[in-house]
Amino acid sequence: MVTMRDVADAAGVSIATVSRVLNDTRPVNESAQRSVHRAVEELGYRRNLVASSLRRQRTRSVAAVVPHIANPYFPRLIQAIERGLAADEHQLLIADSQDDPAVERDRVAALADRQVDGLLLVPCHEHDSAASLEGLALPYVLVDRTIAGLAADRVGSDDVAGMRGVITHLRARGRHRLVFVGSAPDTSTARQRLEAFLAEVGPDAPILLGDYSLDWGRRAASMLLARAETGHDGLPDAVVCDNDLVAIGVVRGLRDAGVDLPRAVAVTGYDDVGFAEVCDPPLTTVHQPVDAIGQTAVRLLLERAGGEDPAPREVRLAPELVIRASTAGGGSR
Amino acid sequence: MVTMRDVADAAGVSIATVSRVLNDTRPVNESAQRSVHRAVEELGYRRNLVASSLRRQRTRSVAAVVPHIANPYFPRLIQAIERGLAADEHQLLIADSQDDPAVERDRVAALADRQVDGLLLVPCHEHDSAASLEGLALPYVLVDRTIAGLAADRVGSDDVAGMRGVITHLRARGRHRLVFVGSAPDTSTARQRLEAFLAEVGPDAPILLGDYSLDWGRRAASMLLARAETGHDGLPDAVVCDNDLVAIGVVRGLRDAGVDLPRAVAVTGYDDVGFAEVCDPPLTTVHQPVDAIGQTAVRLLLERAGGEDPAPREVRLAPELVIRASTAGGGSR
DNA sequence: GCCGAGTGGGAAAACGATTTCACCCGACGA
DNA sequence: TCGTCGGGTGAAATCGTTTTCCCACTCGGC
Numbered sequence: 001m002v003t004m005r006d007v008a009d010a011a012g013v014s015i016a017t018v019s020r021v022l023n024d025t026r027p028v029n030e031s032a033q034r035s036v037h038r039a040v041e042e043l044g045y046r047r048n049l050v051a052s053s054l055r056r057q058r059t060r061s062v063a064a065v066v067p068h069i070a071n072p073y074f075p076r077l078i079q080a081i082e083r084g085l086a087a088d089e090h091q092l093l094i095a096d097s098q099d100d101p102a103v104e105r106d107r108v109a110a111l112a113d114r115q116v117d118g119l120l121l122v123p124c125h126e127h128d129s130a131a132s133l134e135g136l137a138l139p140y141v142l143v144d145r146t147i148a149g150l151a152a153d154r155v156g157s158d159d160v161a162g163m164r165g166v167i168t169h170l171r172a173r174g175r176h177r178l179v180f181v182g183s184a185p186d187t188s189t190a191r192q193r194l195e196a197f198l199a200e201v202g203p204d205a206p207i208l209l210g211d212y213s214l215d216w217g218r219r220a221a222s223m224l225l226a227r228a229e230t231g232h233d234g235l236p237d238a239v240v241c242d243n244d245l246v247a248i249g250v251v252r253g254l255r256d257a258g259v260d261l262p263r264a265v266a267v268t269g270y271d272d273v274g275f276a277e278v279c280d281p282p283l284t285t286v287h288q289p290v291d292a293i294g295q296t297a298v299r300l301l302l303e304r305a306g307g308e309d310p311a312p313r314e315v316r317l318a319p320e321l322v323i324r325a326s327t328a329g330g331g332s333r
Numbered sequence: 334m335v336t337m338r339d340v341a342d343a344a345g346v347s348i349a350t351v352s353r354v355l356n357d358t359r360p361v362n363e364s365a366q367r368s369v370h371r372a373v374e375e376l377g378y379r380r381n382l383v384a385s386s387l388r389r390q391r392t393r394s395v396a397a398v399v400p401h402i403a404n405p406y407f408p409r410l411i412q413a414i415e416r417g418l419a420a421d422e423h424q425l426l427i428a429d430s431q432d433d434p435a436v437e438r439d440r441v442a443a444l445a446d447r448q449v450d451g452l453l454l455v456p457c458h459e460h461d462s463a464a465s466l467e468g469l470a471l472p473y474v475l476v477d478r479t480i481a482g483l484a485a486d487r488v489g490s491d492d493v494a495g496m497r498g499v500i501t502h503l504r505a506r507g508r509h510r511l512v513f514v515g516s517a518p519d520t521s522t523a524r525q526r527l528e529a530f531l532a533e534v535g536p537d538a539p540i541l542l543g544d545y546s547l548d549w550g551r552r553a554a555s556m557l558l559a560r561a562e563t564g565h566d567g568l569p570d571a572v573v574c575d576n577d578l579v580a581i582g583v584v585r586g587l588r589d590a591g592v593d594l595p596r597a598v599a600v601t602g603y604d605d606v607g608f609a610e611v612c613d614p615p616l617t618t619v620h621q622p623v624d625a626i627g628q629t630a631v632r633l634l635l636e637r638a639g640g641e642d643p644a645p646r647e648v649r650l651a652p653e654l655v656i657r658a659s660t661a662g663g664g665s666r
Numbered sequence: 667g668c669c670g671a672g673t674g675g676g677a678a679a680a681c682g683a684t685t686t687c688a689c690c691c692g693a694c695g696a
Numbered sequence: 697t698c699g700t701c702g703g704g705t706g707a708a709a710t711c712g713t714t715t716t717c718c719c720a721c722t723c724g725g726c
Contacts, residue, residue, distance in 0.1 A: 003712055003713085004713065014677075015712090015714095016675070016678095016714085017674085023714080026673095027673070028675085029673090029674065046445070047446060048712055048713070049447045049713095050392065050711090050712080051711070051712035051713040052713055053681095053713090054387050054682070054712080054714095055680075055712080055714045055715080056681085057681070069411055069415065070409050070412045070607075074408070075402050075403045075405075075407070078402055078427070079429060082402065082427065089443075091426055091428075093394075093427075094427045095415065095419070110422075113380060114382045115382065135377070214611055255613070274547070278547055278585050279611075337683065347707075348683080350705065352684060353684095356684080358685085365704085381681090381682055383682080384682035384683040385683050386711095387682080387684095387710095387712070387713090388684045388685080388710070388711050389683085389684065
């Protein structure tokens, strides 16, 4: 390994001078600068960032912990984060909490041991994730979701507004028999979307809660069909889902059973993942400003990592209703 | 920050002893062990991995550089890699090369400066990516794709076999007028899939080359429709795509134009991303053993990082044809 | 000729761990 | 009684940087 020592020897100066030239921290004689640069070039010297980090007490690296990397919403978020960081010469370290608070806690601790300068956390649980941050001496920003009772920076979108927009839209299209299909409200976003639905439609509105998957959407569709069979009021005229994966599952489940979509039943999603647009019928959904969320989160975090210590900030970006064919046509009664 | 010095003082031993207890590198008196453990507990000591890395000359971290994190194939790969690494107490550092060899090169260099123990690279270009590895003194494994003329470990799947399987299947279903729609053969996988197609169907078989996106699939569909309009031989009876994104775009494009899928035209994809199954019609595609690819890549890399230096190994895992409705029904002539 | 200010540069002390080296002590065999 | 062997320990060197501290020199003004 080529070290600063080697460069210093080759350039005929001390390592202190090499460091000054490379970091431009103090004025150095022109000719010394030139010979240092030449030596660096000739020897192919590259700074060892581990040593640098140890001495400077900062690593220029940031950790991101997400519940499940493979879920289509997170890669886009990670992409935005990675770009924001790279623009500032920071490196991204990634961990997947596998939707398990215990794993999340381990991963956060391991990353803190690596002396990352900050943490971006998408908490996997509204309550249990609190333990992941306990006693952590590290700037962090919560992304997308919050943790109950924790005053911290958070960047996300306004889920109540988003869900209200969906319901307003459906009603304007003459849909009035709404069912909610979502994931269990273990996260702040799932809870808020559910609560917004109940607040708009009524506390006794029908809801089905499962997990965040295509398969759950399919099963929920069967449940709706079974319920319609056994009397009651037939199918709802709109199914409101709290994410796109579930919505697409519902669409498949209903279509496979021969239900006339979207005429008989409208379906809405949430998140606007890439496939929502090419689904058949294309899915009406709530677009999350995911680039802005990622970039803002990075900005807030780097501010804190840079020593600023403002009161906790809550940034709620406006989501946007994207109307597509899955809510076209009028209600059937 | 609590350092080993603090622990040593609290336990009444030297820092050397603390290190020995924590790393179990040399026998230490029982009672000393106990007091060290107690001190660690009481002070909440956590090892500083930056300092440890500097001294040990290894960071227990591995870098992964992928062309585009948000493309649905890569998150699954990253997930497999992350799990494999976490099981071995290694941390994953991620970078996105944005499909640009120059960016790729920068990112790889930045990661090497961080002294990662190894690199997993999905090269963004079959030729130009060679520059990213030039003069790199770091164990690496190529994942999914290869680089021309480079003898290195590589883990991927057998694209020729996969593409052959698709064509055999289509012919068995009576489809004989095949068109290939894919991305430009800048990567080894795209090239091999294209070449396998040409080898099977004939060197003059019709092909359309674009990029790796839904939108290109849609545009390709319009081109096929336009061509069919202007005389010639009408539409092909099967469209063979070199990835699922493009295939789904083609499906949408044809359906929107009123083409009867899959009766009139069969469409196949490649990769088996999650949405292939819920596409309408569900997409016949080639499933990549992505978990196995990720795990194997990690294993090979850690072997090399551990000091082994075998001859370059090429691991080609068998892909699997997944037959779904998009290739059902017989050809129309 | 002396002083103060301003440049430029090197030696050495950090940063926080791991590891080498040297040594002590008790037990054991001759 | 005398090596010597092995467990147990600590001081100090080490990893490769950054930064502090100090010194040497020049220049301008008196």
